[in-house]
Amino acid sequence: MDKIRIALIGYGNVGKAFADMLLRRADYIRDTFGTEPVITAICTASRGACIRPEGIDTKNLTDDMFDSGIDAFGVIDSGEYDVMVELTPINIMTGMPATDHVRKALQLGKHVITANKGPIAWHYRELRDLAKEKGVCFCYEATVMDGVPVYNLAQKTLMGCKITEISGILNATTNFILSEMERGVSFDDAVEEGRRQGFVEADASMDIDGWDASAKLTALMNVLMDEEITPMDIRRTGIGGVTPEDIRAAKAQGKWIKLLCRGWIEDGKPVGVVEPTLVDEGSLATTMEGTASYVTINTDLMGGVTVVEEPFEPEIDHTAYGVLSDLIRILTDRR
Amino acid sequence: MDKIRIALIGYGNVGKAFADMLLRRADYIRDTFGTEPVITAICTASRGACIRPEGIDTKNLTDDMFDSGIDAFGVIDSGEYDVMVELTPINIMTGMPATDHVRKALQLGKHVITANKGPIAWHYRELRDLAKEKGVCFCYEATVMDGVPVYNLAQKTLMGCKITEISGILNATTNFILSEMERGVSFDDAVEEGRRQGFVEADASMDIDGWDASAKLTALMNVLMDEEITPMDIRRTGIGGVTPEDIRAAKAQGKWIKLLCRGWIEDGKPVGVVEPTLVDEGSLATTMEGTASYVTINTDLMGGVTVVEEPFEPEIDHTAYGVLSDLIRILTDRR
Numbered sequence: 312m313d314k315i316r317i318a319l320i321g322y323g324n325v326g327k328a329f330a331d332m333l334l335r336r337a338d339y340i341r342d343t344f345g346t347e348p349v350i351t352a353i354c355t356a357s358r359g360a361c362i363r364p365e366g367i368d369t370k371n372l373t374d375d376m377f378d379s380g381i382d383a384f385g386v387i388d389s390g391e392y393d394v395m396v397e398l399t400p401i402n403i404m405t406g407m408p409a410t411d412h413v414r415k416a417l418q419l420g421k422h423v424i425t426a427n428k429g430p431i432a433w434h435y436r437e438l439r440d441l442a443k444e445k446g447v448c449f450c451y452e453a454t455v456m457d458g459v460p461v462y463n464l465a466q467k468t469l470m471g472c473k474i475t476e477i478s479g480i481l482n483a484t485t486n487f488i489l490s491e492m493e494r495g496v497s498f499d500d501a502v503e504e505g506r507r508q509g510f511v512e513a514d515a516s517m518d519i520d521g522w523d524a525s526a527k528l529t530a531l532m533n534v535l536m537d538e539e540i541t542p543m544d545i546r547r548t549g550i551g552g553v554t555p556e557d558i559r560a561a562k563a564q565g566k567w568i569k570l571l572c573r574g575w576i577e578d579g580k581p582v583g584v585v586e587p588t589l590v591d592e593g594s595l596a597t598t599m600e601g602t603a604s605y606v607t608i609n610t611d612l613m614g615g616v617t618v619v620e621e622p623f624e625p626e627i628d629h630t631a632y633g634v635l636s637d638l639i640r641i642l643t644d645r646r
Numbered sequence: 647m648d649k650i651r652i653a654l655i656g657y658g659n660v661g662k663a664f665a666d667m668l669l670r671r672a673d674y675i676r677d678t679f680g681t682e683p684v685i686t687a688i689c690t691a692s693r694g695a696c697i698r699p700e701g702i703d704t705k706n707l708t709d710d711m712f713d714s715g716i717d718a719f720g721v722i723d724s725g726e727y728d729v730m731v732e733l734t735p736i737n738i739m740t741g742m743p744a745t746d747h748v749r750k751a752l753q754l755g756k757h758v759i760t761a762n763k764g765p766i767a768w769h770y771r772e773l774r775d776l777a778k779e780k781g782v783c784f785c786y787e788a789t790v791m792d793g794v795p796v797y798n799l800a801q802k803t804l805m806g807c808k809i810t811e812i813s814g815i816l817n818a819t820t821n822f823i824l825s826e827m828e829r830g831v832s833f834d835d836a837v838e839e840g841r842r843q844g845f846v847e848a849d850a851s852m853d854i855d856g857w858d859a860s861a862k863l864t865a866l867m868n869v870l871m872d873e874e875i876t877p878m879d880i881r882r883t884g885i886g887g888v889t890p891e892d893i894r895a896a897k898a899q900g901k902w903i904k905l906l907c908r909g910w911i912e913d914g915k916p917v918g919v920v921e922p923t924l925v926d927e928g929s930l931a932t933t934m935e936g937t938a939s940y941v942t943i944n945t946d947l948m949g950g951v952t953v954v955e956e957p958f959e960p961e962i963d964h965t966a967y968g969v970l971s972d973l974i975r976i977l978t979d980r981r
Contacts, residue, residue, distance in 0.1 A: 332947065335947075336947075458947075459948075459951055460803035460951070463802065463803040464803055467798065467802040468798035468799055468802055468971065470974045470975075470978070471671050471674055471970060471971065471974050592928075593933060595933045595954065597928065598930045612667065612793075612963065613792075613793045613794075613958060613963060613964050613967040614964070615956045615958070616795070616954070617952075617953065617956065618954075619930065619952035619954065620951070621949055621950045621952065623948060628948060635947070636803065636804070636805065639805045643805070
């Protein structure tokens with residue numbers, strides 16, 4: 312049977328969840344595509360890498376299978392894979408080192424999947440064109456709203472439509488904090504509770520200052536509206552300045568405060584805004600509780616289509632499915 | 647240039663809107679698929695049919711171009727088309743005559759698009775298998791939520807997931823009436839207002855009694871959960887019995903009444919329910935105002951994904967886009 316060989320660059324929670332999900336759906340992939348999916352390389356941050364051209368039994372990984380002398384580029388250069396999956400920790404402000412990993416693998420003519428929004432927010436057009444030149448797939452469904460199809464929705468199901476505007480709530484951490492504040496919890500206590508539940512990071516500034524949301528909006532505008540902007544081009548206001556008084560004053564007018572992302576074209580130029588915004592009580596945005604998120608894609612032919620991601624346990628599986636759906640897209644497109 | 651020839655069976659508002667939209671996107675189709683879309687046959691209810699193998703200029707249709715001696719089957723038998731688009735008025739209780747049109751065209755080895763939920767609610771499996779046997783496409787995106795991708799969402803973007811439950815608000819007329827009643831308008835006045843706005847039909851019983859919602863839920867369950875049920879199998883309660891007192895009593899508990907559709911598997915058997923249901927104020931269902939609708943698809947790998955259709959003017963374009971997206975799907979799949 313034909314094989315598709317996968318290299319995982321980064322093997323934290325998402326990588327492990329993806330490896331598990333791949334085992335659960337191996338039969339489906341074999342039956343549907345006549346292809347055997349095998350993980351042939353795993354690169355970790357602390358233990359080095361494991362390369363096994365014959366396939367790695369991810370259920371029985373041991374430390375002695377890893378070679379501490381091999382790093383991510385060593386794995387990428389080895390060429391012992393068909394698809395490189397980029398899952399390293401993100402630096403939102405630079406898109407590195409993920410972008411270098413993606414570029415290198417594409418240059419070698421490998422398909423690439425990234426769950427990392429950095430490369431899409433900072434270098435999308437270059438990487439897209441490189442993939443096209445090399446005749447390979449470049450997929451990134453998990454970069455926005457985890458596994459919920461956003462890019463695929465637009466690219467596979469809204470074909471022929473021109474996308475005129477994108478809006479939504481794209482950052483779970485700030486939405487959770489604002490939801491808690493609506494209930495009278497203080498900002499600091501909300502952050503603490505988010506940390507306790509595990510989805511607010513030790514340094515929450517990338518979320519609270521609106522950088523994460525800006526990077527996601529940038530990624531969506533670059534891909535779906537064919538723009539070439541970076542997160543620096545977004546008019547960005549975080550939620551650090553939102554006070555309990557602001558929330559109460561909004562409530563008195565029948566409004567809630569949400570960190571909305573909006574992108575559109577004005578006088579031929581892309582405009583992207585991320586800022587705390589008043590929304591009507593009872594509107595879709597106010598139904599996004601805790602870590603829920605949504606995006607509305609406005610089109611010329613049929614108005615708006617909205618997709619909603621509901622909170623899901625374990626959330627990591629959502630992201631892992633985004634990666635799996637990219638793998639399935641590669642298998643579909645190369646058929 | 648390669649041509650794709652289209653026969654329109656039924657030429658009311660949706661047919662005309664589709665013909666207009668096709669002209670607006672002809673360049674896109676030529677550029678993307680290297681194919682020239684031409685309408686070669688139009689069949690009307692009152693004037694008979696017009697068949698022009700060289701293509702019909704839909705902007706300049708005149709009565710003398712129609713032959714009153716040719717009916718739908720005459721057009722279908724003529725074979726002067728590659729894709730048959732079925733747009734005749736629906737009989738929800740039988741799925742006829744749409745199903746006969748679809749079956750005949752498939753038997754002749756033609757691709758089929760239907761905006762008609764009847765064939766999918768009553769005869770999906772037979773028609774799907776026939777299309778497969780003949781090696782042609784059978785598409786029906788516009789049958790539920792107009793042009794909003796529901797089937798395509800599941801089939802093109804949630805691949806590898808098993809769909810475990812479907813729920814949502816699928817009938818605009820009843821949702822409009824219940825929304826008005828929430829605001830204190832009487833049932834009869836709400837029906838009258840819906841008629842004035844043009845989306846409540848003269849005989850509204852198919853909507854009010856829940857048959858339309860049941861047919862849509864059946865269609866979704868047949869296609870997305872691979873079931874083989876008919877609208878008769880749905881536990882169905884319409885909104886005719888909902889009183890202002892019910893609405894008030896619900897409100898006192900912080901609830902609204904919505905006509906919810908739900909389908910799932912219980913003890914290995916499909917269960918479909920359409921009934922007025924109490925939903926929490928502030929939940930997604932209560933944000934569906936007027937003719938808005940939504941569907942939530944629950945999956946094993948990543949929980950629920952929800953798509954929302956917002957009210958859009960002109961609404962008929964929404965349906966027309968559903969048909970256009972099916973045409974694009976056929977062009978994509980046959981590449």
